[in-house]
Amino acid sequence: MKVKIVPSQHAFEVAAGETVLAAAIRQGVGLPYGCQDGACGACKCRSIEGAFELGGYQPKALSDAEREKGFLLACRAVPLGDLVIECPELPAAGMFPVRKMPCRVISLRRAAPDVVIMRLQLPANEDFRYHAGQYIQFILRDGTRRSYSMANAPDSDRQVELHLRHMPGGRFTDHVFGAMREKEILRIEGPYGGFFLRDDSPRPVVLLASGTGFAPVKAIIEAMRERAQRRDTVVYWGCRARADLYLHDWIAAQADELGWLRYVPVLSEPKPDDGWTGRTGLVHAALMSDLPDLSAHDVYACGAPAMVEAAQRDLVARCALPADRFFSDAFTPAQS
Ligand code: FES
Secondary structure, X not given: OEEEEEOOOOEEEOOOOOOHHHHHHHOOOOOOOOOOOOOOOOOEEEEEEOOEEEOOOXXXXXXXXXXXXXXXXXXXXXXXXXXXXXXXOOOHHHOXXXXXXXXXXXXXXXXXXXXXXXXXXXXXXXXXXXXXXXXEEEEOOOOOEEEEEEOOOOOOOOEEEEEEEOOOOOHHHHXXXXXXXXXXXXXXXXXXXXXXXXXXXXOOEEEEEEHHHHHHHHHHHHHHHHOOOOOOEEEEEEEOOHHHOOOHHHHHHHHHHOOOEEEEEEEOOOOHHHOOOOEEOOHHHHHHHHOOOOOOOEEEEEOOHHHHHHHHHHHHHHOOOOHHHEEEOOOOOOOO
């Protein structure tokens, strides 16, 4: 079976029982996506021709009205014959091959009471390439997966940095925060995701993060620094209290050094002994009050789904941000 994408006219094969998205990723076709799980709606596209079956999904990812209009979720749609879908494609350079490989934990550092910075060593014989901002998945023994954004720009040491928040009671992060030791071997697969800087835009950049959503923002800043780019960039990082801004000194130092970068930390619940004199409240509200007109910006948002959803809604409706200039990392954050 074949799926054709319009307007690009690209076509690719889909095996029996395979979803449109799985086939696209397998063959390096740049469909947009996030969670791969019917939860985020990032892979939504419209069917123009042909029949398909749609597996289970969350209503917020695809409304009944959208479904009636022919929209589908590529991560859940299994074609029943040839299919034509309407969908914007990611830049061709966006697609690196997805690989599965073992990796070794080389360091675990507690950066905040509930955040660990993990570094992984990838095998020397694997050609693992990714864009700053993309994510990998851990494949656990029972086959379930956990998604984490890479927090460093690709480097020649073949190391990957991840920021993990403890979800008490969750099997994976309980292990990370408990018995996990350096040298442990884990299995990963990636890179995944369409959350990376669009280099073809000259517009100023807003990087909006909450909590450990800072990880891909850090990777993007590192990549921009390496490329000696000059686009005006501002980072808004929202957390609860001062201790949660676990790389505050790092990002503040980057902003001091790089003329094109500004940093605005925002705390929603500063503690009395934080001595906080900076911004308070919701991080996307702080952005809206500073930059009420975002019609000439590109916005990249990553973090708690509630923050990303509110930012998308409000920045487009109230700050004139064109909807196609809001990029978000939409994978379902690991709950365990
Ligand atoms: S709903 Fe398909 S990728 Fe998230």
